[in-house]
Amino acid sequence: MPVTVVAAKPTGEVKGNFRFIVNLTDPVFRGFHHGRKKHDDDLEAVLERSRAAGVRSMILTGGSLHESREALELAKQHDFYATVGCHPTRSKQFDQFKGGPEAYLAALDRLIGENMKGKGRVVAVGECGLDYDRTHFASPEVQKRHFRSQLTLAKKYHLPLFLHSRAAHADFVRILREEGFGENGGRNVGANGGVVHSFTGTTEEVVELMDMGFHISVNGCGMKTADNLTAAKAIRPEKIMFETDAPWCSMTSTHASNPHLSQLPANLRALYFPQAMKPESFVYGRPVKGRNEPSAVGGVAWVVHRLNEGVPLEKVTEKAWKNTIELFGLHELAEK
Numbered sequence: 001m002p003v004t005v006v007a008a009k010p011t012g013e014v015k016g017n018f019r020f021i022v023n024l025t026d027p028v029f030r031g032f033h034h035g036r037k038k039h040d041d042d043l044e045a046v047l048e049r050s051r052a053a054g055v056r057s058m059i060l061t062g063g064s065l066h067e068s069r070e071a072l073e074l075a076k077q078h079d080f081y082a083t084v085g086c087h088p089t090r091s092k093q094f095d096q097f098k099g100g101p102e103a104y105l106a107a108l109d110r111l112i113g114e115n116m117k118g119k120g121r122v123v124a125v126g127e128c129g130l131d132y133d134r135t136h137f138a139s140p141e142v143q144k145r146h147f148r149s150q151l152t153l154a155k156k157y158h159l160p161l162f163l164h165s166r167a168a169h170a171d172f173v174r175i176l177r178e179e180g181f182g183e184n185g186g187r188n189v190g191a192n193g194g195v196v197h198s199f200t201g202t203t204e205e206v207v208e209l210m211d212m213g214f215h216i217s218v219n220g221c222g223m224k225t226a227d228n229l230t231a232a233k234a235i236r237p238e239k240i241m242f243e244t245d246a247p248w249c250s251m252t253s254t255h256a257s258n259p260h261l262s263q264l265p266a267n268l269r270a271l272y273f274p275q276a277m278k279p280e281s282f283v284y285g286r287p288v289k290g291r292n293e294p295s296a297v298g299g300v301a302w303v304v305h306r307l308n309e310g311v312p313l314e315k316v317t318e319k320a321w322k323n324t325i326e327l328f329g330l331h332e333l334a335e336k
Contacts, residue, residue, distance in 0.1 A: 024043065024046075024058070024060055024071075024074055024246075025060065025067055025070040025071050025074060026246075026247050028247045028288075028291050029041075029042070029043045029046055029247065029291075030043065031282075033279055033290075038279035038280065038282070039279050039282030039288065040282065040284060042282075042284060042285075042288075045284060045285050046287075046293055046294065047078070047294075049271075049274060049287065049293060049294075049295045050293065050294035050295045052271055052295070053271040053272055053294075053295035053297075053298050054271075054298060054317075055294055055295070055297070056321075056333055057079075057080055057081065057330065057333055058078075058080045058081070058294060059080065059081045059082065059083060059123060059124070059162075059328065060074055060075050060080055060081070060082045060083070061082075061083045061126070061127050061162060062082060062083050062084045062085055062086075062126075062127065063085075063086070063087035063090060063127050064086050064087065064090045064093055065086065065093065065097075065104060065107055065108060065111070068082070068083070068084040068085065068108070068111055069111065071083065071084075072084070072111070072115055072120055072122070073120075074120075075119075075120035075121075076119050076120030077120070078120075079119055079120065080120060081120065081121060081122075081123045081328065081330065082115070082120060082121070082122055082123070083122065083123065083124040083125065083126050083127060083162045084108055084111050084112050084115075084122050084124075084125060084126075084153075085108065085124075085125050085126040085127055085128045085150055085153075085162065086104075086108070086127075086128060086146060086150065087127045087128070087129075087131075087164060088128065088129050088130050088131040088138060088143040088146075088147060088164060089131050089134050089137040089138055090137070090138070091138045091142050091143050091145075091146040091147070092137070092138045092142055094142075094145075094146045094149075095142065101145075101146065101149070105149050105150070105152075105153075108150070108153060109153060109156070112125070112153060112157055112159070113157070116157065122157075122159070123159070123160070123328040123329060123330065124159055124160045124161060124162040124194065124195075124328060125150055125151075125153045125154040125157070125159050125160075125161055125162065126150070126161050126162030126163060126164070126194070127162050127163070127164050127197070128146075128147050128150040128151075128161065128162070128163065128164065129147055129163045129164035129165050129166075129168075129172060129196075130143050130144065130147055130164070130165055130166070130168035130171055130172045130175075131143065131164060131165075131166040131167070131168065132166065132167040132168040132171075133166045133167045134166075140168070140171070143168075144171060144175060147175060148175055148179060151175075151176075151179045151181070151186075151191075154186065154190075154191040154192070154194070155180075155186070155189055155190040155191050156190070158190055158191065158192050159191070159192055160185070160191070160192045160193045160194040160195065160327050160328060161181075161186075161191070161193070161194030161195070161214075162194065162195060162197060163194050163195065163196045163197060163214070164196075164197065164198070165196055165199075165201065166200065169201055169205050173208060173209070173212065176212065177212075181212065181213075182212055183212060183213060184213040185212065185213030185214055186213070187213070192327075193213055193214060193215065193327055194214055194215070194327075195214065195215040195216065195217050195241055195327065196209055196214055196215070196216055196217065197217040197241075197243060197245070198217065198218075198219055198221055198222060198243065198245050198249060199216050199217060199218055199222045199231070199232075200221055200222045200224075200228060201231060202227070202231055203230055203231045203234045205231075206231050206234045206235055207234065210235070210236055210239045214239070215239045215240070215241050215323060215327060216235045216239055216240060216241070217240075217241035217242065217243045218232050218235070218240070218241075218242065218243070218300060218304070219242070219243045219244055219245045219249045219297075219300055220244070220245075220249040220250050220251035220252070220255065220257070220292065220296070220299075220300065221245065221248070221249040222249075223251065223255055223256060223257035223300070223303055224254075224255045224256060224257075225255075225256050226256050228256060229256050229257065229303075229307060232303075232304060232307060233304075233307040233308065237319045238319075238323065239323070240304070240319065240320055240323065241320050241323055241324055241327075242297050242300045242301050242304070242317075242320050243297060243300070244292050244293070244294055244296050244297045244300070245292070246291075246292040246293055246294055246296070247291045247292050247293070248292055249292055250290075250291075250292040250296070251296065251299055251300070251303075257299075257303045260302065260303045260306040260307070261299055261302065261303065263306065264299065264302050268298060268302070271295060271298060272295055272296055272297075272298035272299045272302075273295075273296060273299060274286070274287055274295070275287075276288060276289040276291075277289060301313065301316055301317045301320065304316055305317075322334075
C-alpha cells in the first residue's frame with residue numbers, strides 16, 4: 001500500500017531547548033494499539049516532529065529488565081540516553097526471575113555497568129519507586145523491598161535516580177531517608193540526586209522533596225486539576241524539569257491546564273500539537289489521536305510559563321534544560 005507523506009513546515013522559530021522523558025520503546029510508536037496492528041511504523045516521523053518542536057535529545061526510560069535493554073538499544077541507535085531499573089508495578093518480576101531477586105538485581109547491575117560510557121549510555125537508575133494506586137500488580141511490601149534494593153545501584157554507580165511516587169508519599173520519603181537520601185539527594189552516601197517524574201502530588205510534597213535535594217518533573221498528568229497547577233507553580237526554578245511521559249499523560253481539553261494552552265500562539269501550537277488522525281485513518285507524517293508525543297512537551301513548558309506570569313517562555317525552558325544537563329551529566333549537549 002502506498003504511503004502518503006505529509007511534511008509539516010515549522011511556522012515560527014522555537015527559542016530555547018527542551019528535554020523529554022519518553023517511552024519510545026512502547027509498541028504504539030510502531031503502529032500497535034492494544035496488541036493490534038493499526039497502522040505503519042512511524043517512529044521516524046515522531047522523531048522528526050520532535051526535532052521541529054525544539055527537542056535536542058531524549059532520555060528513554062526502562063521500566064523492567066527487558067524494557068531497559070530495549071531502551072538502551074534504541075538510545076544507541078538514535079544517540080539518545082537511557083535509564084535502567086524496574087517500575088514499582090512490575091516489581092514482582094524480581095521474585096519471579098530465574099535465580100530470584102538477587103539475580104534480577106545483579107542483571108540490572110551488569111546492564112548499568114556495561115553501558116556507563118559512550119553513545120546511548122545509562123544516565124539514571126529507574127524508573128523505581130512506589131505506586132499505591134496499582135497495588136493489584138504488586139503489593140506495597142513487594143514494591144518497598146525492591147525499591148530499596150535499587151537504591152543501592154544509584155550509590156554504587158553514583159547515578160541520579162529516576163523516581164516514581166503515586167499515592168505513597170509517606171513510605172516513599174521514609175525509605176529514601178532511611179537509605180541516606182534525606183538530604184542533598186543522597187550525595188553523602190555516593191548517589192547523585194534524582195528527579196521525581198510525572199509528579200501529581202501536593203504543594204507540601206513538592207517542598208519536602210526539593211528540600212531533600214530532588215528535582216520535580218511535570219507533564220500533562222500533573223496539570224489536570226487546579227491543585228496540580230498550584231503544586232507545579234511551587235516548584236523552584238532550580239528544581240524544575242519538563243517531560244511528556246509519552247505515549248501517556250496527554251494534555252486534554254478537560255484539564256485545568258487547558259485555559260492556559262488556549263493562549264498558545266498558533267505557530268507554536270502547530271509544532272507542539274499538530275493535527276492528529278485516528279489510527280484507522282492513518283497518514284504518514286501526521287500524529288495519531290490518543291497517543292502523546294515528545295513534541296507536546298512544549299505545551300507543558302508553556303503552561304509553567306503562564307503559571308509564572310512575567311517570566312519569559314525562553315527563560316523557563318532554558319532553566320529546565322540546564323537543570324537536566326547538570327543532573328544527568330549530559331555535558332556534551334551543552335556544547336552543541
